[in-house]
Amino acid sequence: MIQVTNSLVAKAKRMMILAGCAAAAVLGVALVASHTVAHAASAPMDQNAVAPLVALDNAVEAVAARVTPAVVSVSVASKPNTRVVVIDRDIEGGPEGPDGAGDGPGGPGVPPAPDQGSQKRQFRFFSFGPNGPMGGMPDMPGMPDMPNIPGMPGMQGQTPHVERGVGSGVIVSPDGYIVTNNHVVDGANEIQVTLNDRRVFPGKLVGRDELNDLAVIKIDAKNLPSIAWGDSTKMKPGQTVLAFGSPFGYFQFSVTRGIVSAVDRPNPYSDDARKPGDFIQTDAAINPGNSGGPLVNAQGELIGISTFIISNSGSFAGAGFAIPSQIVKSSTDAIIKDGTVHHGFLGISMNDVTPENAGFFNLSDSTGAIVSQVTGDSPAAKAGIKQGDVLREINGKKMVNGSAVQVLISQTAPGTTVDLGIIRDGKAQTLKVTVGEMKSITATVTAKRTGTENRGKLGISVDSVNEQNRRQYRIPAEVNGAVVEQVRPGSPADDAGLTTGNVVIEVNRKAIADAESFVDTVKAAPDGKDILLLVWSRGGTTYRVVHTAVAGADGKM
Numbered sequence: 092m093i094q095v096t097n098s099l100v101a102k103a104k105r106m107m108i109l110a111g112c113a114a115a116a117v118l119g120v121a122l123v124a125s126h127t128v129a130h131a132a133s134a135p136m137d138q139n140a141v142a143p144l145v146a147l148d149n150a151v152e153a154v155a156a157r158v159t160p161a162v163v164s165v166s167v168a169s170k171p172n173t174r175v176v177v178i179d180r181d182i183e184g185g186p187e188g189p190d191g192a193g194d195g196p197g198g199p200g201v202p203p204a205p206d207q208g209s210q211k212r213q214f215r216f217f218s219f220g221p222n223g224p225m226g227g228m229p230d231m232p233g234m235p236d237m238p239n240i241p242g243m244p245g246m247q248g249q250t251p252h253v254e255r256g257v258g259s260g261v262i263v264s265p266d267g268y269i270v271t272n273n274h275v276v277d278g279a280n281e282i283q284v285t286l287n288d289r290r291v292f293p294g295k296l297v298g299r300d301e302l303n304d305l306a307v308i309k310i311d312a313k314n315l316p317s318i319a320w321g322d323s324t325k326m327k328p329g330q331t332v333l334a335f336g337s338p339f340g341y342f343q344f345s346v347t348r349g350i351v352s353a354v355d356r357p358n359p360y361s362d363d364a365r366k367p368g369d370f371i372q373t374d375a376a377i378n379p380g381n382s383g384g385p386l387v388n389a390q391g392e393l394i395g396i397s398t399f400i401i402s403n404s405g406s407f408a409g410a411g412f413a414i415p416s417q418i419v420k421s422s423t424d425a426i427i428k429d430g431t432v433h434h435g436f437l438g439i440s441m442n443d444v445t446p447e448n449a450g451f452f453n454l455s456d457s458t459g460a461i462v463s464q465v466t467g468d469s470p471a472a473k474a475g476i477k478q479g480d481v482l483r484e485i486n487g488k489k490m491v492n493g494s495a496v497q498v499l500i501s502q503t504a505p506g507t508t509v510d511l512g513i514i515r516d517g518k519a520q521t522l523k524v525t526v527g528e529m530k531s532i533t534a535t536v537t538a539k540r541t542g543t544e545n546r547g548k549l550g551i552s553v554d555s556v557n558e559q560n561r562r563q564y565r566i567p568a569e570v571n572g573a574v575v576e577q578v579r580p581g582s583p584a585d586d587a588g589l590t591t592g593n594v595v596i597e598v599n600r601k602a603i604a605d606a607e608s609f610v611d612t613v614k615a616a617p618d619g620k621d622i623l624l625l626v627w628s629r630g631g632t633t634y635r636v637v638h639t640a641v642a643g644a645d646g647k648m
Contacts, residue, residue, distance in 0.1 A: 257340030321392025336384025349375030438469020550582020
């Protein structure tokens with residue numbers, strides 16, 4: 092080492108020693124000071140000063156103690172690929188649909204994805220079904236039955252032979268009826284319910300409301316703690332709410348506190364634009380596993396069922412959404428009574444009236460829903476409803492927006508005649524409409540194999556081309572048929588190169604009009620024989636040969 096360097100090192104050492112002594116002295120003074128401060132701060136605060144906080148804590152504790160015994164953890168097991176669960180869809184361009192109320196990218200009230208440098212931030216819609224981000228994973232020491240958690244590295248397991256998922260639910264009657272989300276139990280072969288007192292019961296699916304993402308299950312037990320119904324229509328932004336459930340499927344019977352961030356939120360993005368909105372938005376923490384859990388008001392009454400979040404990561408980001416009790420109770424009562432729910436249907440697409448468009452329809456205020464399309468031969472068409480009509484009232488009840496119309500009509504029994512108050516060309520009119528029944532929009536191609544496993548003949552689920560998916564997948568106006576919604580990995584369709592967003596135009600040289608005709612044509616094809624599909628994709632139209640025998644789809648459609 093050269094002399095200059097030795098000198099610098101020696102000086103540096105001396106400086107370090109001096110600095111160390113000075114630091115020790117300062118630290119000693121700090122310790123004495125902190126000791127003095129600690130003694131000064133040890134006296135309890137004046138009770139009058141903290142009384143409001145103590146009262147709030149006591150109130151929240153009382154509500155939590157009242158509600159928690161009625162909260163359950165719902166575990167499900169299913170064979171892989173027995174269902175389609177819509178998860179993790181980018182929110183961009185939530186379009187209108189029959190009885191829908193689209194209002195631009197992301198739907199009304201959902202912010203557009205802001206630019207951050209060269210990267211475009213994506214807001215994502217997460218509903219946590221057993222086949223989604225909550226999919227099963229192998230046991231971990233100290234954390235049994237822990238499901239996959241998005242964004243946590245090293246915690247992704249191999250695809251199991253039996254898929255497992257965990258959600259939440261709430262007991263609504265002492266004789267064992269439990270409400271949860273449809274996506275929690277969808278496709279489940281087994282349902283297991285764990286009560287707050289750690290008793291475990293097998294659950295039986297009573298019925299489902301796919302439109303509203305609700306399900307009712309039943310356990311064989313009596314005198315159970317249950318929760319009282321609240322009135323979600325009375326909830327206002329700023330009111331305190333508590334969310335209960337099993338976040339990440341492991342931390343059972345958790346409670347979080349927040350406020351009502353907003354009410355009457357429309358469906359931000361959905362596989363079916365006809366699904367009503369009217370969601371309660373809250374900043375109470377909701378995570379994977381909270382799906383199906385109760386959202387309660389300050390009185391401990393059920394005012395919503397947690398159903399999805401909007402997040403970049405799939406975990407809590409301050410924007411959780413709950414199905415309002417106004418919808419939940421109606422569906423629950425129908426399921427308990429009849430095992431199913433029959434939803435009303437008009438056959439229209441709608442836009443909300445806004446300050447920007449109200450003047451074009453000669454409206455004095457920005458309430459109501461503008462009819463943007465009328466489906467041919469629908470109840471609305473038969474009643475004389477026209478494009479450009481503005482729906483303002485139903486049976487004398489004011490309709491503030493499209494969501495209000497959707498909720499009321501979907502809860503109206505098919506066959507019921509209602510009075511629609513409309514404004515047409517600035518003039519008020521009343522039309523009588525006999526409400527029809529909403530049918531399922533999605534047709535899933537499935538085949539039953541020997542045993543209990545269900546497998547698709549082609550391995551895809553399809554939907555009819557409509558305004559929503561046409562906009563989503565940028566399908567040209569001249570292209571019609573059946574849109575591929577999901578492709579099972581390793582299936583004949585996967586081998587043939589089909590992907591989500593493709594449109595099947597022909598099957599075996601026969602034109603396909605919609606999802607139903609696709610299903611019928613595929614079903615009619617001989618078992619084990621190749622199927623010729625004419626498929627549109629963004630690159631153009633091509634013929635694809637699907638070898639159905641490859642996946643062993645040896646059953647009937």
